[in-house]
Amino acid sequence: MSLSPAELRARAQAASAHLPGLILSAERLSRLVAPGAHGMRRAGAGEDFWQYRAAEPGESARNIDWRRSARSDVEFVRDREAQTAQSVGIWVSRGQGMDYSGDPERLPKGQRAQLLALALAMVLLRGGEKVGLLGRPARTGRRQVDRMAEGLTGLIPVDTDDDAPSAEAVRTNQRLVIISDFLTETDWVAALLSRATALGVRGVLLQVLDPDEEEFPYSGAVDFRSLSGNMRHDSRDAAGLRDAYLMRLAQRRDWLTAQAQGAGWYFGHHRTDHPPAHALSWLYQVLGG
Incomplete structure (x- = not known):
């Protein structure tokens, strides 16, 4: 279904209505994680001190740390830690299902994903890293926070339940963060990886995921519909579906874990009723791994 320019503007305005609150919430959340550049833990052309080592025969005099060497009969070289010149690209799904919340007191999945994405960007930017939305320029500096926030809230929801990043947007010298509910078609995951x-x-x-998607707390007659309206299942005994649903969810996670590990990636999951700081800390840690 195509949208008129007026409909597109209305959707964009609705999506960006929570921009100031998103920036404030992300700023508070990001303060819970101490930033630092992700070094490669080997000697190289970085800026941070790594170790002293004894000078080797033929070592250039400009490499000698004369102050440290003056305290010994051995000449020492001050090695620095090599650091990546990589940028971080972040992608957040805008499939219709990301607008789901099982309780009006909980954020929809999409808004929680935006919060995590922006808070992670803030932490990385404070550490001097280049960050951007996947497919857009990665930059440093405070201004990039505003660009990221505007980009995240300005993403127009797709008209279907499926949403996938373009594999062609992946470039060398990147680290990627892909945030989705992964509940619909996932062939794109294998292609991307x-x-x-x-x-x-x-x-x-x-x-x-929302807690209801984690636990499947339904019983009796329930009419299940996707938010896009493209999928529907009318059940007279929803409780009878619980075991099969939970098994399918576990299988999906096992598959995602295997796909990630096979590519040297990480896979994790987060519930919208859990503190976002836990997920943010985990994201930051594994990006530096």
Whole structure:
């Protein structure tokens, strides 16, 4: 279904209505994680001190740390830690299902995903990293926070339940963060990871779900419909579906874990009723791994 320009503007305005609150919430959340550049833990052309080592025969005099060497009969070289010149690309699904919340007191999955994405960007930017939405320029500096926030809230929801990042947007010298509910078609995951592996790109898959999607607390007659209206299942005994649903969810997670591990990536999952700081800390840690 195509939308008129007026409909597109209305959707964009509705999506960006919570922009100031998103920035404030992300700022508070990001303060819970101490930033730092992700070094490669080997000698190289970085800026941070790593170790002293004894000078080797033929070592250039400009490499000698004369102050440290003056305290010994041995000449020492001050090695720095090599750091990646990589940028971080973040993608957040805008499939219709991301607008779901099982309780009006909980954020929809999409808004929680936006919060995590922006807070992670803030932490990385404070550490001097380049960050951007996947397919858009990655930059440093405070202004990039505003660009990221505007980009996240300005994303128009797709008209279907499925949403996928373009594998062609993956470039070398990137680390990627892919946030979705991963509940619909997932063939794109294998395609994305295949391209990432070929380019030497590492990253993270994070599944964000509502507690109702985690626990399936339904019983009796329930008419299940996707938010797009493209899928529907009318059940007279919803409780009888619980075991099969939970098994399918576990199988989906096992598959995502295997796909991620096979590509040298990480897979994690987060519930919208759990503190976002836990997911943020995990994302930051594994990106530096």
